[in-house]
Amino acid sequence: MxxxxxxxxxxxxxxxxxxxxxxxxxxxxxxxxxxxxxxxxxxxxxxxxxxxxxxxxxxxxxxxxxxxxxxxxxxxxxxxxxxxxxxxxxxxxxxxxxxxxxxxxxxxxxxxxxxxxxxxxxxxxxxxxxxxxxxxxxxxxxxxxxxxxxxxxxxxLNGAADGMPRLHSGISAAKWLRALEEAYADFCGRVAAMETSTTCVVLPLDDYAAEDYSEFFAVASETFFTDPRALESAYPDFYRLLAQYYRQDPLGCAAGAPPVSR
Ligand SMILES: [Zn+2]
Missing domain, CATH: 1.10.472.150 (Glucose-regulated metallo-peptidase M90, N-terminal domain)
Structure with a gap:
């Protein structure tokens, strides 16, 4: 060993x-x-x-x-x-x-x-x-x-656990916040619907993402790297922003993702 x-x-x-x-x-x-x-x-x-x-x-x-x-x-x-x-x-x-x-x-x-x-x-x-x-x-x-x-x-890294890491120049904070808020609101709606539904509802992310913006970012990040199709299908705008932030694209097709830099 x-x-x-x-x-x-x-x-x-x-x-x-x-x-x-x-x-x-x-x-x-x-x-x-x-x-x-x-x-x-x-x-x-x-x-x-x-x-x-x-x-x-x-x-x-x-x-x-x-x-x-x-x-x-x-x-x-x-x-x-x-x-x-x-x-x-x-x-x-x-x-x-x-x-x-x-x-x-x-x-x-x-x-x-x-x-x-x-x-x-x-x-x-x-x-x-x-x-x-x-x-x-x-x-x-x-x-x-x-x-x-x-x-x-x-x-x-930039202080608060709020779902907004330190963004690179070229990524609009307003755009990030808007995409985060829209995706989070939609996801919380899906979780609420699931809890009252009598039929099976499949969520694109682990339901823990509904806790707050910080957890949504963390769960979206793990989904970005482990099940990127599910995230991209549900929240394409936020997927593209994550691809820009991580400077990687697990699907290899995120429009707007900048070329890899070191
Ligand atoms: Zn967490």
């Missing part, structure tokens, strides 16, 4: 080719990348592994296969944005199962409510990313806790 390679502070080891190929074969999210982009993704993943620190919680033993899988997905989001998009934090904590997060909220009457919420992942502002390993492994079309939490990190 290669568990020591990337877990030593300061390790500058390259990801072994066999492990890299195995990692890319696990997820179809890498399928749109050509040979050159895959090579750049490997280099970026190695830089990510040098900069970040992984921790196993509750006795979870980490392996190179685990950390490389997470690094590759995290790097996929920033392949055309650069590692600078993940600046300001270092830690990634892996749990052996879904974990509890203590919450404390004050209601309108001023009463404080304390409770624990079960979570598969969480991204802290200026802090670590927390992930449940079984949920990392459960990725499928429309679901990837790694892509979801690291999309939150991009959203948080």
């Amino acid at each position: 290669l568990r020591w390679l990337f877990l030593r502070p300061g390790s500058r080891r390259a990801i072994p080719d066999a492990l890299w190929e195995e990692t890319l074969s696990i997820s179809p999210s890498f399928d749109h990348l050509d040979r050159e982009a895959r090579a750049r993704l490997k280099t970026l993943s190695e830089a990510f592994l040098r900069e970040k620190r992984f921790y196993g919680a509750h006795g979870l033993e980490l392996t190179d296969a685990m950390v490389v899988r997470i690094a590759a997905l995290a790097a996929l989001l920033i392949l055309e944005l650069g590692l600078v998009a993940y600046r300001g934090w270092v830690g990634i904590v892996l749990y052996p199962e879904a974990f509890m997060i203590p919450r404390r909220e004050m209601d309108a009457a001023g009463a404080v409510h304390e409770y624990a919420e079960i979570a598969s992942g969480e991204a802290w502002e200026d802090g670590p990313v927390l992930l449940s390993w079984p949920d990392v492994e459960a990725a499928c079309a429309g679901y990837s806790v790694v892509l979801h939490e690291f999309a939150h990190k991009l959203d948080l």
Whole structure:
């Protein structure tokens, strides 16, 4: 087992080719990348592994296969944005199962409510990313806790978790906001219809996207890379803006997506 390679502070080891190929074969999210982009993704993943620190919680033993899988997905989001998009934090904590997060909220009457919420992942502002390993492994079309939490990190980069990451020049903030609001309103309507319908209603995104703009952006991002056709079919304007923001197009046909730049 290669568990020591990337877990030593300061390790500058390259990801072994066999492990890299195995990692890319696990997820179809890498399928749109050509040979050159895959090579750049490997280099970026190695830089990510040098900069970040992984921790196993509750006795979870980490392996190179685990950390490389997470690094590759995290790097996929920033392949055309650069590692600078993940600046300001270092830690990634892996749990052996879904974990509890203590919450404390004050209601309108001023009463404080304390409770624990079960979570598969969480991204802290200026802090670590927390992930449940079984949920990392459960990725499928429309679901990837790694892509979801690291999309939150991009959203948080400019302060608020509001569904609007730091946009490149050339992407209109007003246009982004309009597309986000329209898609979110439509999606919330679909969720409400589903809850009252007696027939089966298929949603284009996980219903967690209806929580707020921040969750809509995170869920839309994981769908963009895991089930792009579903997102593009339902919300083509927001799909195109995500293609412009990520400077990638998993469908290879988003009109208006700028050419890849480095
Ligand atoms: Zn979230």
